[in-house]
Amino acid sequence: xxxxxxxxxxxxxxxxxxxxxxxxxxxxxxxxxxxxxxxxxxxxxxxxxxxxxxxxxxxxxxxxxxxxxxxxxxxxxxxxxxxxxxxxxxxxxxxxxxxxxxxxxxxxxxxxxxxxxxxxxxxxxxxxxxxxxxxxxxxxxxxxxxxxxxxxxxxxxxxxxxxxxxxxxxxxxxxxxxxxxxxxxxxxxxxxxxxxxxxxxxxxxxxxxxxxxxxxxxxxxxxxxxxxxxxxxxxxxxxxxxxxxxxxxxxxxxxxxxxxxxxxxx
Amino acid sequence: xxxxxxxxxxxxxxxxxxxxxxxxxxxxxxxxxxxxxxxxxxxxxxxxxxxxxxxxxxxxxxxxxxxxxxxxxxxxxxxxxxxxxxxxxxxxxxxxxxxxxxxxxxxxxxxxxxxxxxxxxxxxxxxxxxxxxxxxxxxxxxxxxxxxxxxxxxxxxxxxxxxxxxxxxxxxxxxxxxxxxxxxxxxxxxxxxxxxxxxxxxxxxxxxxxxxxxxxxxxxxxxxxxxxxxxxxxxxxxxxxxxxxxxxxxxxxxxxxxxxxxxxxxxxxxxxxxxxxxxxxxx
Numbered sequence: 440x441x442x443x444x445x446x447x448x449x450x451x452x453x454x455x456x457x458x459x460x461x462x463x464x465x466x467x468x469x470x471x472x473x474x475x476x477x478x479x480x481x482x483x484x485x486x487x488x489x490x491x492x493x494x495x496x497x498x499x500x501x502x503x504x505x506x507x508x509x510x511x512x513x514x515x516x517x518x519x520x521x522x523x524x525x526x527x528x529x530x531x532x533x534x535x536x537x538x539x540x541x542x543x544x545x546x547x548x549x550x551x552x553x554x555x556x557x558x559x560x561x562x563x564x565x566x567x568x569x570x571x572x573x574x575x576x577x578x579x580x581x582x583x584x585x586x587x588x589x590x591x592x593x594x595x596x597x598x599x600x601x602x603x604x605x606x607x608x609x610x611x612x613x614x615x616x617x618x619x620x621x622x623x624x625x626x627x628x629x630x631x632x633x634x635x636x637x638x639x640x641x642x643x644x645x646x647x648x649x650x651x652x653x654x655x656x657x658x659x660x661x662x663x664x665x666x667x668x669x670x671x672x673x674x675x676x677x678x679x680x681x682x683x684x685x686x687x688x689x690x691x692x693x694x695x696x697x698x699x700x701x702x703x704x705x
Numbered sequence: 706x707x708x709x710x711x712x713x714x715x716x717x718x719x720x721x722x723x724x725x726x727x728x729x730x731x732x733x734x735x736x737x738x739x740x741x742x743x744x745x746x747x748x749x750x751x752x753x754x755x756x757x758x759x760x761x762x763x764x765x766x767x768x769x770x771x772x773x774x775x776x777x778x779x780x781x782x783x784x785x786x787x788x789x790x791x792x793x794x795x796x797x798x799x800x801x802x803x804x805x806x807x808x809x810x811x812x813x814x815x816x817x818x819x820x821x822x823x824x825x826x827x828x829x830x831x832x833x834x835x836x837x838x839x840x841x842x843x844x845x846x847x848x849x850x851x852x853x854x855x856x857x858x859x860x861x862x863x864x865x866x867x868x869x870x871x872x873x874x875x876x877x878x879x880x881x882x883x884x885x886x887x888x889x890x891x892x893x894x895x896x897x898x899x900x901x902x903x904x905x906x907x908x909x910x911x912x913x914x915x916x917x918x919x920x921x922x923x924x925x926x927x928x929x930x931x932x933x934x935x936x937x938x939x940x941x942x943x944x945x946x947x948x949x950x951x952x953x954x955x956x957x958x959x960x961x962x963x964x965x966x967x968x969x970x971x972x973x974x975x976x977x978x979x980x981x982x983x984x985x986x987x988x
Contacts, residue, residue, distance in 0.1 A: 449722060591874070612801075618761045619802040622794040623863060624818025626786070644804035648849065 449567045454683070456568045460577030467565045469533045473695045474557045476702040484616040485701075489694055490560045497568050515552050516670040521697045522548045525556040528624065575600035578676060594668050601657070616645045633688060707737040707772055707871060707902050708758060714766035715753050727753040729926040730767060735919070740903045742913040742934075744948060745923035751906045752797075752921065755873045758904065759792035760785035762806055773869060790819050793869030797876045797906075799860035808834070811848050811941035812862045819867065826866075833862040837892060854885040861889075865896075872896060874905040876913070890916055895960070910944055911952040913937075914973055921948075954978065 450456070455463070473486060494504060522544040529542035568573070579596030586592050617627065620641045627638050707898035715728040728750045735741050738762060740792045754764045758771055760782060772791055774856035794876050796802070812830035813823075821829065834843065837858040843851075848859050858879075864872070874893065894916055897903045907913060913920060913934065920937040930943050937943065939954065945951070951959075961968050961982070962971035969981035 451722070615796065616802060618756065619794075619796045619799060621761060622759060622796070623791055623802070623815035624786075624789055626818075629783075641802075641804050645801050648804075649801055698856070 447567060448570055449503065449559055449699055451568075452499040453496060453568065455497040456566075457683070458575040458687055459678055459680050459684045460569050460681060461580050461678060462688055463565055463569055464574075464577050466491070466583060469695045470561050471558065473698040476698050478698045478702040482698045482701045483550075483557070485694070485697065486557055487553070490557055490564075493564055494560070497564060499564070499567055503567070504560055508559055511555060511559065514620055515548075515555065518551060519548045525631070525635055571603040572600060573676075573678075575603065576674070576676065580678065583653055591668075592670070595701065597668065604609045605653070608653075609646070612649060613642060613646055616642055706734045708735040708766075708904075710734065710754075710757070710768065710769045712767035713754075713757065713764045713769055715750075715757070715762065716765045719765060727926055728814065731920050731923075731926070731928055733928050733931050735902065735904060735921075737902055737959070738897075738900060738917055739860060739918045740897045741905070741919040741921060742917035743921045743923065743977060744908070744910070744913060744949070745929075748925075749923040749948060750926040751923055752875055755794065755875060755904060755906060758871065758873055759794050760788045761794070777832060790867050790939065792871045792873060793864040794868050794873045795861055795864050795875065795877060797879055798857075799864075800848075800856035801859055802863070803856060806847060808839070808843050808848050808851075808859050809844040812866050815863050815867045829866050829868070833865040834859075836865060837862045839870075854881055857881070857889075861892075871904065874903065876906055876908065878899045878907075878909070910947075910949055914952045914954060921968045935971070935973060938973055 458466075470486070470489075473482075476482065478485075494501065523538075523540050526544040526547055527539070527541055529544070529546070531539050532545060533540045546625055569577070575596045579592055580600060582590060582592035582595060593603050617625075621627075621639070625638045627642070630638065641656075708782070710731055710733045712730045712732055713728055714726070714730055717723070717725045717727055722869050731750070731754060736977065743755065753762065755766060757769055757776070759775060760780075761780065763776060763780050764778045765783075766778055768775060768962050770776070770918075771788060774785070774788055776785065778881070803811050805814060809827070809830055810918050812833055813826040816826040816829050817823070817953070825878070831844070835839075839855065839858055839862070843855075843859075848856060851859065877893070878889050880888060890912060893903055895904070900961075905912075917934050920930060921928060922937070922943060926946065928949075930937060930941065954973065958968070958970065958978070966982060967985050968978060972981065
């Protein structure tokens with residue numbers, strides 16, 4: 440469990456943790472839009488400073504953020520290789536035994552890398568500082584206006600919260616099964632390819648069986664307590680937007696406007 | 706001594722917000738051929754401790770020796786794999802580990818992983834299934850269509866098929882009816898009689914009283930008792946101090962004492978107790 444950093448809540452109780460989840464989601468969307476504006480390196484410079492200072496304010500460790508970047512590393516390398524072969528504009532930077540590497544290939548890759556890194560940093564900031572349940576409450580509230588267009592806001596939020604709720608359970612379960620199979624001599628890390636397939640099967644089949652069982656049990660338990668997705672529900676936890684939320688929205692909007700202006704004029 | 710644990714510590718997720726010390730400098734030993742019960746409250750570190758015995762986890766501090774194999778902190782798991790065959794570990798609710806199409810195949814899975822030939826694995830599997838009380842009519846059935854108790858028997862057969870020298874059981878009777886639980890326990894008792902060292906995590910002091918020879922008690926990652934069962938029940942009140950349910954026999958002894966009836970105050974055997982009351986013997 441300790442190996443998985445992506446999407447994990449870290450309770451450091453910072454200023455960002457205490458913000459309203461709805462406002463945090465909106466802020467994240469704004470920052471995402473800013474990331475995708477073609478504001479060249481100045482814009483990304485500003486955004487990087489913003490992202491790094493947000494991490495500092497949130498009291499998260501940089502090691503944790505780096506950990507969540509790890510899964511995309513391979514993709515980035517792959518992208519660089521593809522770009523080197525595909526993009527053939529700009530001036531030649533290096534000549535590797537007849538393979539010409541053009542400047543635009545490097546720039547394009549750099550842009551995508553920076554965008555991806557910023558994106559992951561920003562989303563990690565959201566998920567690391569917001570409890571999964573608060574996050575779904577926020578999503579439900581933000582989707583509420585779309586109920587008029589028959590968007591099942593509550594059902595979506597319920598599905599997301601159940602899915603989120605079961606991530607740690609499934610991780611725990613898979614670790615337990617892995618240990619049980621390891622006790623029977625399964626080795627997930629080495630062996631021939633057909634041995635590996637059996638090893639993975641020995642993990643996946645039990646995991647599926649128990650997941651379906653859990654799903655059924657949960658559905659029964661919800662029904663036994665009279666759950667109906669269409670019923671009008673009240674909430675124990677009431678979200679409240681306070682001054683600090685407006686301040687955060689204002690600051691993020693300023694960043695968005697600055698980046699937008701840069702993108703427009705540069 | 707088949708297992709010697711020396712100042713073993715284990716910490717989950719070290720250096721993070723979630724860091725948690727499950728075991729703190731645990732020193733204990735387990736005798737060859739014994740039936741050792743490991744008891745303690747939830748979260749006392751029992752499961753973490755037994756997972757060290759077949760190197761599913763390696764210590765973050767200290768060391769242990771299992772059947773001559775010395776394991777220290779951060780050791781490579783690869784060289785410890787042979788230990789998995791010597792020490793069979795049955796997890797709590799082991800029925801979740803079943804995955805093959807037929808019961809026979811599932812029980813053969815373990816031996817095949819350790820390089821036993823298919824024919825040998827089949828005969829070993831059949832033997833183990835008979836041992837847990839499942840006859841040949843079960844061989845070709847899917848493990849998923851069995852009842853909970855039968856599934857558990859299949860899973861245990863899957864571990865027995867490795868013919869381990871040490872069998873570690875994590876609450877093997879949890880969720881079974883009294884009858885199923887009694888027949889499961891007598892299976893382990895038979896295995897123990899034929900020379901297998903048994904280590905069992907349990908919350909049921911009655912099982913400790915009836916089947917175990919030795920007791921190791923953990924509390925918050927520390928060993929608070931280790932020794933013979935008789936010492937544990939006759940000379941300490943630890944089970945009361947830690948709020949465990951008193952076994953009926955001990956409750957009866959307390960009542961007898963109150964009623965000033967003379968009996969053998971040291972026996973942990975129901976029949977011997979009855980005999981001593983009959984004879985009016987006071988020891």
